[in-house]
Amino acid sequence: MSSKVHFPVKDQQPPSQELAPLPEANAEAINFLSSLSMEELQMLFFSETLAIISDTGEPQGELTIQVERGKYKDELGIMSHCVFVHAFSRGFLDKTLSGNALLGYVSRTLELMEQHSQEFIKFLILPMERKTSLLKQDDQIVIRRSIKEGEELKTGTSSFPWKAMKGFISEAANMVLLRVMAWRHMVPNNARFLALDSDGKLCYCTYEALGVQTFQVGRQQAEVFIVEQTVHSTEGIPMACQFYLLPDGHLAKRVQVGSPGCCIISKMPVLREKDEDEPQPQQFEKKPLVWEEDLELFSRFLERKEELRLSHTRYLRQHPEAEALISDFLLFLLLRQPQDVVTFAAQHFGPFAMHRPPSPSLRSSHRPSPFRSLDDLWDSRLARQSRQRAGT
Structure with missing residues (x-):
């Protein structure tokens, strides 16, 4: 001031x-x-x-x-x-x-x-x-x-x-x-x-x-x-x-x-200009998309579906062990018939996870017994037989 x-x-x-x-x-x-x-x-x-x-x-x-x-x-x-x-x-x-x-x-x-x-x-x-x-x-x-x-x-x-x-x-x-x-x-x-x-x-x-x-x-x-x-x-x-x-x-x-x-003035100054506001884009009413009725979208859906099918078939052909794993899982699934299929699948494939954390050295007393039951032995025998059939 x-x-x-x-x-x-x-x-x-x-x-x-x-x-x-x-x-x-x-x-x-x-x-x-x-x-x-x-x-x-x-x-x-x-x-x-x-x-x-x-x-x-x-x-x-x-x-x-x-x-x-x-x-x-x-x-x-x-x-x-x-x-x-x-x-x-x-x-x-x-x-x-x-x-x-x-x-x-x-x-x-x-x-x-x-x-x-x-x-x-x-x-x-x-x-x-x-x-x-x-x-x-x-x-x-x-x-x-x-x-x-x-x-x-x-x-x-x-x-x-x-x-x-x-x-x-x-x-x-x-x-x-x-x-x-x-x-x-x-x-x-x-x-x-x-x-x-x-x-x-x-x-x-x-x-x-x-x-x-x-x-x-x-x-x-x-x-x-x-x-x-x-x-x-x-x-x-x-x-x-x-x-x-x-x-x-x-x-x-x-x-x-x-x-x-x-x-x-002895020199013409650079004149300022007013900033013109750009017009707002026209608002269009949002319409529901029914892709099944759109010929182009439905055609793309069929093409993508076929690509995935061929990709999955190619992967199974290159990895025959995957069919044996799936056969074992389906066999156990039919034998056990669990109420929660998703949890059963997670427990079944959990040991195959690459980033599975190591088991603690001292297990809790509330954990299941490490001794295998007769059902587990029977399941293991069926799985072995299934893998043998897959190998032949």
Whole structure:
């Protein structure tokens, strides 16, 4: 989080406009801000650089705007995600060095969290420097301003109720809002936002779409969406600024009405495109499969059945001892006629298992007697006779 900026206060008088009802944003503006989502803003996180040129086309400096995801810690120490905006410019104004810087934190719906701005003009006789700080404290937005001309410093503090700032567009929020309008290619109809004029007084702010125009940079061309922002000062004349926006939100040109020169891109950026959702596959009703009635499946079944029969016959032909084992098992099965044929088969073929665990050295007293009974001797004799017949 940026460090807090505190300025000395010489006079702390409420603005004269506080005597009159404060302006309010209308429903169209508030609803437009409420419709913003972090998923949409993520496509607008990028930095851009524009060249500052004079009315004769001579380069005078450059402007850089950076918008990215950030984190902000409020006065209670609670950390939250936000949109971080950093903009700065440096150049010459009538051969006089000048520049400004902006650092701002706004929420997903572009509500102000904190903002600091600074601008300077290095006049030879009387250099000028202006600083403005906006900070949310308790239930108010506190505005601290200082203007230094030469050695003279003027400071002042004003505040507005937080509930009266709904629909307020700070300088940082304005840079993000313009990208949103370019991405959506629309400006909310009859929307009336709130802003601060050059004297730090709360006033109305409106946006108007001026249409689409072909913009050329070098050998490349692209369509730009022109939006005009107007800050309607309560006492002075309105201030208007026109923004030429590329489809993905990049700023191609900025012109302040009535001011010489402008900001323009010198190289066409790589435009971002919206991710198109692939259509969902068509859902078909699941039908029961009756493979006996399907000629192809039934034919495969018969072929596989014949393959298995031939394979089994081939194995028995190559291993005649298998027939003797099966004959012994069938003979014992008919003699014993057990109730559980599966368990009887497991006990019969168990000794032939290759991975049979070894018998313990000390058998349990509950195990059957190791001495063979007459039935076992008779069964063994029959099995031997069966193997002899199989050998012949």
